[in-house]
Amino acid sequence: MEKPQYNTEIVKSFVHWSVLWGLVAVLVGVIVSIQMTNPEMNFPPYLTFGRLRPIHTNAGIYGWGVGVIFATFFYIVQRLCKVRLWSDKLARFQLWFFNATISAAALTLLLGFTTSKEYHEMEWPIDLMIVILWVSFAINIIMTIIKRKEEQMYISLWYMMAAIVGVAILFLVNSAAVPVSLFKSYSAFAGTNDANVQWWFGHNAVAMVLTAPPLAMFYYFLPKSTGVPIYSHKISIISFWSLIFMYLWTGAHHLLWTPVPDWIQTLAMAFSVMLIAPSWGSVINGYLSMKGEWHQMRENYLVKFLILGITFYGLQTLQGPMQAIRSFSAFIHFTDWVPAHIHMGTMGWVSMVCFASIYFLVPRIYGKELYSIPLANLHFWLTLSGQLIWSISLWVAGVLQAGMWNAMNSDGSLTYTFMETMVEMYPYWWARTTGGAVFTLGVLVFIYNLFKTVRSGEKTAPLTASSEGRA
Amino acid sequence: MWEKRPILLLILATAAIMVGTTVTMIVPFMSVNTDADKIASVMPYTPLQQQGRDLYIREGCNNCHTQTVRPLVSEVLRYGEYSKSGEFVYDRPFLWGSKRTGPDLARLGGKYPDAWHYKHMDSPRSMIPRSNMPDYAWYRENPLDPKMIQRKMEVLDFPYTAGQISALADKNEMDAIVAYLQKLGSDIPWRKAAETTIVGEISNPFAGATHAKMEAWEIIYENNCAACHGKHREGDIGPELVGSNYEDEELFRIIFNGIPDGGMPAFNSLGSDKVWQVVTFLKYYDEEEGHKQ
Numbered sequence: 001m002e003k004p005q006y007n008t009e010i011v012k013s014f015v016h017w018s019v020l021w022g023l024v025a026v027l028v029g030v031i032v033s034i035q036m037t038n039p040e041m042n043f044p045p046y047l048t049f050g051r052l053r054p055i056h057t058n059a060g061i062y063g064w065g066v067g068v069i070f071a072t073f074f075y076i077v078q079r080l081c082k083v084r085l086w087s088d089k090l091a092r093f094q095l096w097f098f099n100a101t102i103s104a105a106a107l108t109l110l111l112g113f114t115t116s117k118e119y120h121e122m123e124w125p126i127d128l129m130i131v132i133l134w135v136s137f138a139i140n141i142i143m144t145i146i147k148r149k150e151e152q153m154y155i156s157l158w159y160m161m162a163a164i165v166g167v168a169i170l171f172l173v174n175s176a177a178v179p180v181s182l183f184k185s186y187s188a189f190a191g192t193n194d195a196n197v198q199w200w201f202g203h204n205a206v207a208m209v210l211t212a213p214p215l216a217m218f219y220y221f222l223p224k225s226t227g228v229p230i231y232s233h234k235i236s237i238i239s240f241w242s243l244i245f246m247y248l249w250t251g252a253h254h255l256l257w258t259p260v261p262d263w264i265q266t267l268a269m270a271f272s273v274m275l276i277a278p279s280w281g282s283v284i285n286g287y288l289s290m291k292g293e294w295h296q297m298r299e300n301y302l303v304k305f306l307i308l309g310i311t312f313y314g315l316q317t318l319q320g321p322m323q324a325i326r327s328f329s330a331f332i333h334f335t336d337w338v339p340a341h342i343h344m345g346t347m348g349w350v351s352m353v354c355f356a357s358i359y360f361l362v363p364r365i366y367g368k369e370l371y372s373i374p375l376a377n378l379h380f381w382l383t384l385s386g387q388l389i390w391s392i393s394l395w396v397a398g399v400l401q402a403g404m405w406n407a408m409n410s411d412g413s414l415t416y417t418f419m420e421t422m423v424e425m426y427p428y429w430w431a432r433t434t435g436g437a438v439f440t441l442g443v444l445v446f447i448y449n450l451f452k453t454v455r456s457g458e459k460t461a462p463l464t465a466s467s468e469g470r471a
Numbered sequence: 472m473w474e475k476r477p478i479l480l481l482i483l484a485t486a487a488i489m490v491g492t493t494v495t496m497i498v499p500f501m502s503v504n505t506d507a508d509k510i511a512s513v514m515p516y517t518p519l520q521q522q523g524r525d526l527y528i529r530e531g532c533n534n535c536h537t538q539t540v541r542p543l544v545s546e547v548l549r550y551g552e553y554s555k556s557g558e559f560v561y562d563r564p565f566l567w568g569s570k571r572t573g574p575d576l577a578r579l580g581g582k583y584p585d586a587w588h589y590k591h592m593d594s595p596r597s598m599i600p601r602s603n604m605p606d607y608a609w610y611r612e613n614p615l616d617p618k619m620i621q622r623k624m625e626v627l628d629f630p631y632t633a634g635q636i637s638a639l640a641d642k643n644e645m646d647a648i649v650a651y652l653q654k655l656g657s658d659i660p661w662r663k664a665a666e667t668t669i670v671g672e673i674s675n676p677f678a679g680a681t682h683a684k685m686e687a688w689e690i691i692y693e694n695n696c697a698a699c700h701g702k703h704r705e706g707d708i709g710p711e712l713v714g715s716n717y718e719d720e721e722l723f724r725i726i727f728n729g730i731p732d733g734g735m736p737a738f739n740s741l742g743s744d745k746v747w748q749v750v751t752f753l754k755y756y757d758e759e760e761g762h763k764q
Contacts, residue, residue, distance in 0.1 A: 042605035050531025112529035191559025248491030257541035259556035413742025
């Protein structure tokens, strides 16, 4: 059978741009972390912590995360469906519209046009752009799947489709607002309702952007990298359906002890604990797929990234439910522990899987050998150590802070004023900046390695032969 | 079979997503922000306060400050009465936040006099030396746009008077943010209710402390009092404290419970020991003697 001519140009473009936005995200991340220890590094009105922090999170989630999702899904969907992408033109439009949207988001946030809702700060005109972007992506992916030449849909396609509808529902509801002007609107919901809708969105954005799509990548690129199929199809089915069913109940664990009704909090707490099962379904499935292949952890840098990535996913999905329990939340919520948790997910789990996916597909779409495997290994160690320094220092900080906030004297008064607790954070915030800088150095090594691969890497045999050999 | 039929998979996935969504996100609309959790004394924002709130959003203050006090002992002691759903019915969007790099602000209204906020927004570190909050002195240079604010009030359907709108012309962004901060959490009379009634005879347990001992208490004064009363008690936002005529017990009452209408915050969260130490330091510590050493 003749091999279909896949659209690799669009994959290349999305890799370039997502890596660029990823670099922006980590650089802004380092800047805002320095602003926390050195307030004189705020330059009002535009370059203050309050305005830059949303640029860091949105560039990370939407520029880097979603950018890589676009790149890898376009790569994966063509191969799993054995057909060319449904519309090259639509994909090309999506690329430019993606960059226009991310640029507009960054610019408007800098100007102070924000809704304040976390991970959804962009004002309504940008929201509209995001809707157009997502619809064009959804149409292209779903149409490609519909006209596929392979009857069975592989696991990765399930996660993709769930993410496509999930993001659409979440985003549309949480965007509901009444505009006052071009760049100011008021939420359609008020107070406690608004909080509940926002965290239903916020937590499930984690599910539908930072969990389901990276799992789609993991399930595709792990067997591709090791040459061994996924251990259990049954575990994949059970964990997929239970994951997308249970996630939606858990948003209010961000709102424990707030005025949100108790029963919603309790449901969120219970479902958060239950979520350990489907999350670990994928972790165990990944580990068991390595049976007899563990030597590849030494030999194959792709496997290192993927297995450490899924390990961080496993840790993340144990720590998350722990934080979702009322008693623990009472202690740890609002402290520096929480960003440490988030960054284990984003720097450990999501980014490791994204790095592996890009390392896998760049040599294949360019028909070149990777420029340097030692540099890829260096990148791995910088990523791992940067992330660990980042998270461990803030876990310690969070526990210290929580302990001080709650410390009481024998007469029933508080032991520490707020400032006495805050000044204790400075050394840990410095450690965090160091961790971020190490991670950023890793990203620079990554970019250098990719650049050299594309520019001067050795040519591999034509695309259809060895590079697609295991496809 | 769904593994071979994409449309079916999309429908099933949507259904799976909608179950939890319906129960935990849609159903709550039936009970939240209804008459059941309304509080009669909670009022919508005035034009100036609403503009201040929008500035709080514009600057991303919610990235570092929360606005919800949880019903936990240490939190109620530190910030005040825990937050009620009915206090937020006019908040679009909600601003509860998720991280306390700075303190919670849900009960900030009325804690300090306006002058404290103006000075603090100008330069947080002039009052709290190791604060990491950025300066917002530049707010004073930005006038308000009365027309735009009026439009906001219309969209929000909040009551306002023509006088309130025309008065905005003479105000700047700093006035707006301070007006907003002074409204936070003050619509229910919690401060009065939280006051401690001191009964019976009280006496200073640290009376007759030595100079050396009192020297160690200066830090309590510096951390909690100096921002308003000056490093050497010369007075600034608050009055000069040198040569105070108060009895020990009277001074204790003022510091412990504050003067709610006079702009003096309560310092009961310090505990009675530390408050007595400040009293003793204020009355009996001789700064001259300190300099001689």
